[in-house]
């Protein structure tokens with residue numbers, strides 16, 4: 001492992017997303033100065049990192065946010081020159097698989113070509129930096145489980161194809177230009193900060209709302225899909241570990257366990273004393289033109305070489321997510337509760 005102890009500077013794209021918010025928290029807790037790329041929008045998009053933000057005029061502010069876009073190369077070049085980070089975590093993407101079928105060109109331009117824009121900016125400036133690419137188990141697509149670093153790719157969506165472009169681009173910059181660049185091939189990881197349209201959060205939220213009488217039904221698509229769901233705070237710690245290794249390499253992070261969407265619904269509704277079959281309805285609009293039937297990862301390389309191990313598995317994950325929704329709906333701090341900080345005192349992967 002890299003043993004340097006001097007404070008480092010990190011640049012995170014996608015800092016307003018689920019993973020970016022946990023990663024920013026982790027890096028700040030390690031003494032990093034953190035710079036994040038955010039998109040200009042007509043409303044605030046920084047809810048997930050609000051609790052980390054200090055007025056930059058105050059002394060000691062270590063989190064800095066910068067407007068920018070993955071489609072804007074010149075902005076990426078100027079920002080990276082200005083910040084000169086030690087580590088770049090590239091998490092920004094159009095990350096929704098279903099939406100990628102509606103917006104394939106946009107997904108390719110951001111999720112795919114965005115990676116080469118960032119890497120090319122690093123190469124052009126000549127930055128001595130460590131680069132993390134948020135690769136995905138979706139790249140395995142139709143290849144049956146268990147999937148690991150040597151498993152052939154067979155993507156089934158514009159999102160998966162775009163991520164595969166980012167994966168090979170990252171490897172190419174490592175091999176052709178000698179850049180310290182790694183792919184974290186992460187299987188699904190969830191949390192109370194997960195976007196509301198991903199299936200775990202959608203189910204956890206619905207179970208809590210139905211239990212409290214706010215609504216009666218939730219509409220879902222394919223209940224038979226098998227996924228390997230882990231807990232997001234543990235996975236961002238794995239990202240950090242990848243950039244501390246002596247040599248750059250690619251790693252799968254996963255729990256190695258399998259559950260269906262139906263299992264997840266049963267657990268969430270069961271946690272609030274409800275029978276899921278009474279509240280889950282089918283809507284074909286949530287089906288994908290081509291589905292990924294089963295993703296189950298083999299994280300043994302990350303365990304062996306990085307000492308990374310998952311600690312939270314689906315039954316506990318479902319409870320954590322439903323409880324967060326309940327406390328958001330019931331608690332006095334409704335603005336804070338949906339995005340709780342990681343569980344104090346709880347050891348994350350190690």
Ligand code: NDP
Pocket residue numbers: 013014015016017018019020037038039045068069070071090091092093094095096110134135136137185186187188189190195
């Ligand atoms: P989210 O969807 O929660 O966050 C995506 C982030 O990317 C947001 O900050 C979003 O900004 C930003 N973003 C999107 N498009 C652009 C753009 N054109 N320019 C700049 N920023 C942009 O994703 P997650 O946190 O769940 O995932 C992080 C990364 O890891 C993604 O690349 C995802 O594809 C990948 N991944 C995720 C897995 C998971 O299970 N969560 C598994 C494997 C890979 P805004 O807030 O403005 O929308």
Ligand code: GDR
Pocket residue numbers: 095096097098135136137138186187188189197198199200202219220221222223225226227261286287288291292
């Ligand atoms: P996924 O996550 O596509 O695996 O991509 P998502 O939660 O969207 O879907 C998981 C599975 O659930 C099925 N499903 C539904 N999905 C959604 N979103 N909404 C529904 O109503 C619904 N009903 C059933 C899906 O068909 C699918 O099989 C996530 C993203 O975070 C990617 O960015 C990441 O790369 C991969 O995980 C690993």
